[in-house]
Amino acid sequence: MSSTAPTSKDVLFYAVSLVGVAVAVILLSWFLAIMWYTIFMIHIALTIAVWVVYGILCIYCVYLAYRVIGYLRSKPVKDVSAIKHYVLPAIIILAAVITPFIVLKVPSWIEYDMAPHLSFTGDPARSMTLTWYSTTSYVGRATYGNITGPAVLPYAVQEPAATKEHVLTFEPLSPNTTYYYKIDGLSETWSFRTANETANMTRFVAISDIHSMYYPPMTPDIIASNPDFVLAVGDLTDYGASNADWNKYFELTKEIGTNYAVMTTIGNHDSMFFGDGNYLKYLTMPQASTGSEKYYHFKYNDVHFICLDLEWGIESYDAAQKAWFLSTLAGIRAVHPSDWIVVYDHCMHVSSGGFGNATGDLLKLYNTAGNVMAEFHQTFVDYGVNLVISGHDHHFEVSNWDGVVYAIVGTANTRLDSASATNNTCSVFYEPGHSGFAEISINGNTCTLSGHLYTAGGTLMAPFVYPFSK
Ligand SMILES: [Fe+2]
Ligand SMILES: [Fe+2]
Numbered sequence: 001m002s003s004t005a006p007t008s009k010d011v012l013f014y015a016v017s018l019v020g021v022a023v024a025v026i027l028l029s030w031f032l033a034i035m036w037y038t039i040f041m042i043h044i045a046l047t048i049a050v051w052v053v054y055g056i057l058c059i060y061c062v063y064l065a066y067r068v069i070g071y072l073r074s075k076p077v078k079d080v081s082a083i084k085h086y087v088l089p090a091i092i093i094l095a096a097v098i099t100p101f102i103v104l105k106v107p108s109w110i111e112y113d114m115a116p117h118l119s120f121t122g123d124p125a126r127s128m129t130l131t132w133y134s135t136t137s138y139v140g141r142a143t144y145g146n147i148t149g150p151a152v153l154p155y156a157v158q159e160p161a162a163t164k165e166h167v168l169t170f171e172p173l174s175p176n177t178t179y180y181y182k183i184d185g186l187s188e189t190w191s192f193r194t195a196n197e198t199a200n201m202t203r204f205v206a207i208s209d210i211h212s213m214y215y216p217p218m219t220p221d222i223i224a225s226n227p228d229f230v231l232a233v234g235d236l237t238d239y240g241a242s243n244a245d246w247n248k249y250f251e252l253t254k255e256i257g258t259n260y261a262v263m264t265t266i267g268n269h270d271s272m273f274f275g276d277g278n279y280l281k282y283l284t285m286p287q288a289s290t291g292s293e294k295y296y297h298f299k300y301n302d303v304h305f306i307c308l309d310l311e312w313g314i315e316s317y318d319a320a321q322k323a324w325f326l327s328t329l330a331g332i333r334a335v336h337p338s339d340w341i342v343v344y345d346h347c348m349h350v351s352s353g354g355f356g357n358a359t360g361d362l363l364k365l366y367n368t369a370g371n372v373m374a375e376f377h378q379t380f381v382d383y384g385v386n387l388v389i390s391g392h393d394h395h396f397e398v399s400n401w402d403g404v405v406y407a408i409v410g411t412a413n414t415r416l417d418s419a420s421a422t423n424n425t426c427s428v429f430y431e432p433g434h435s436g437f438a439e440i441s442i443n444g445n446t447c448t449l450s451g452h453l454y455t456a457g458g459t460l461m462a463p464f465v466y467p468f469s470k
Pocket of ligand 2: 235268269311391
């Protein structure tokens with residue numbers, strides 16, 4: 001096999017091809033990265049088309065490499081001019097393919113000292129867990145007490161070794177008691193209250209889709225509602241791979257997170273581009289029997305809370321999670337046939353919003369709700385799940401289907417969805433375009449779900465109040 005030197009026509013052809021392919025791949029890579037970041041799966045046909053083109057370019061890249069390797073292996077005397085036309089395009093294409101992933105990974109290399117926050121990892125009447133992250137490694141220590149108020153903190157808890165990922169658990173604590181605590185090296189003293197395990201009243205706040213754009217006017221009203229704890233059901237960050245976004249989340253919710261346990265679930269934005277590693281690093285949640293912290297169960301007074309990992313839809317609902325969920329429901333009902341069960345996860349189930357609706361509209365490109373309903377609704381009915389809280393759609397809505405109440409609370413932000421043209425058929429209350437939060441009060445056999453939403457000027461509107469029984 002012999003090679004001839006390229007003519008000036010060949011050179012012009014390769015040069016034009018090279019520039020064209022390089023520009024196309026760079027633009028396409030960035031478009032793909034941005035689309036994955038913001039609207040991935042919404043316009044699924046467009047996404048598939050982009051992936052196909054992207055795949056073809058990657059295959060072309062492999063072909064170029066194959067030609068180069070083939071040439072190198074077959075020629076005893078190398079004629080560089082015969083392969084140089086393949087080398088440069090290959091390098092540019094590879095760089096273009098890899099660049100978006102590197103750039104999107106960069107934010108995870110910058111570290112922040114993040115605000116502390118509370119969560120339940122054990123019995124809420126007898127323990128409380130405190131978590132924070134520091135840029136330097138040290139042995140975390142905190143003092144706490146309940147006897148004379150914040151001035152005297154007689155007990156201490158300390159980590160066994162230096163770390164950046166600080167987790168301290170205050171225990172054993174007494175039920176229905178206010179405790180004060182202070183982290184060594186910080187000036188602030190915060191407090192929390194343990195559960196009154198004998199009470200049949202549980203009051204909590206549910207927020208969702210903060211997206212690092214938390215709506216600040218909510219904070220005093222959430223605190224004024226005097227909740228036992230807070231549920232934050234996903235999309236805590238806009239981009240979970242970014243440490244800056246996590247830092248923002250903890251700063252924006254610091255006043256709540258340092259005084260109330262905030263129980264979280266992971267949203268699609270939190271897990272984007274390997275962000276789930278950050279979610280697990282920065283938050284401490286109970287562990288399921290499978291070892292996962294993305295889904296778990298805890299009991300507060302006579303109410304069972306089950307967190308599921310549903311991000312875009314059911315794609316994260318694997319066999320292990322499903323087996324765990326069904327056995328958890330069966331275990332609860334075997335011992336507590338009439339206790340309240342609250343399920344919470346990020347992806348909505350029944351919704352009037354743009355991500356899907358209860359009419360099963362097959363023309364929708366991304367009918368998440370249809371898939372999620374098909375997977376879960378009958379199970380909820382069979383096991384007597386009373387309330388399901390989700391976000392993902394950025395609006396406030398309460399629906400009641402077969403006695404299961406579905407709430408969407410994706411309004412803890414300033415990036416709200418516009419009104420949908422079609423309401424789902426079991427919607428009780430649908431309010432797009434307003435930031436706000438839900439307050440849920442369970443007292444005996446009655447649950448009262450209240451929507452606290454704000455006008456564009458930041459004024460609290462008259463609450464939507466929906467009482468229902470189990
Ligand atoms: Fe969201
Ligand atoms: Fe979401």
